[in-house]
Amino acid sequence: MKVLVLGGTTEARRLAGLIHGEFAVVSSLAGRTSAPLLPAGEVRIGGFGGATGLAGYLRDTGVGAVVDATHPFAATMSGNVFEACAGTGVPLMILRRPAWSAGPGDDWHRVASLPAAAAGLPHLGRRVFLTTGRQGLPVFAGLDECWFLSRSVEAPTGDVPRNLEVLLDRGPFTVAGELAILTRHHIDVLVTKDSGGSPAKLAAAHELGIPVLMVNRPATPPAPVVATPDEAAAWLRTLRR
Incomplete structure (x- = not known):
């Protein structure tokens, strides 16, 4: 068959x-x-x-x-x-x-879409670890008050945020590695999609007390x-x- x-x-x-x-x-x-x-x-x-x-x-x-x-x-x-x-x-x-589920001590803020995440972002933090993929970057292009670290497999094209650093990498990722990224770049908010899989970045955010903007899956x-x-x-x- x-x-x-x-x-x-x-x-x-x-x-x-x-x-x-x-x-x-x-x-x-x-x-x-x-x-x-x-x-x-x-x-x-x-x-x-x-x-x-x-x-x-x-x-x-x-x-x-x-x-x-x-x-x-x-x-x-x-x-x-x-x-x-x-x-x-x-x-x-x-x-x-x-899908992922928040646990005790997690500071998650669930939103319905990437535009909703962009609208709520400045209220949660200004140094952003963005792990939503390169295709979603244009949604955040107008947030000049924020600094972004974006991780993707390939470099983004088109409109991107003015204050952007790109990290080219492919998982799987470890909690130790994610802690190092969050600490080194002074990240104060994580933006991600509820895609499931390895929760390393969420565990690292939990350990550092960093809020998470979680985009709900369709x-x-x-x-x-x-x-x-x-x-x-x-x-x-x-x-x-």
Whole structure:
């Protein structure tokens, strides 16, 4: 059975590694980074042309199941996948890492969007560790009263904040490393998306008493959801029975 795994996430790569050889796995990457970490099996890079194009791809290539393992904030792609699978009858499973939850002593401020984070930022701090990805930087471009340290895999383009230092790095990150960054740059507020995964930066912010502006993840389409690659692989195996 041919399985289409969508997403360049860690979970997507792990799933591809688990099922490669057991299924004909095709991993689809968006192509937003020039040197992505490639999963096992066949790799496809680039878009499909919306829900209609993806539906055509599913029919033309004989895909028997789809796992949406995209980033929790890839709302447009997830919507297209849901629509394409609903229209073609191809089974769909969503693989999403669990969201983060604040614990005792955490100073989190949840907001609905990046613009809402930018609006509330000056009230919480002026030296900002921004870990929302390079594509969100234009939202913060007008905050000249703040200084930003932005971390991303590749350098940003387009509008960026006037007072910006860019840190090019790829995870996983450690608590010790995050503590060193926050301390060295005198960070007084962390801005991040609720993408789940390693909580190293959140643990470091907690230890230093730094407030966190947390952007809530968008709603997941109404399809079955699992939290781990092992669960997604187990679901795929049930389809062969």
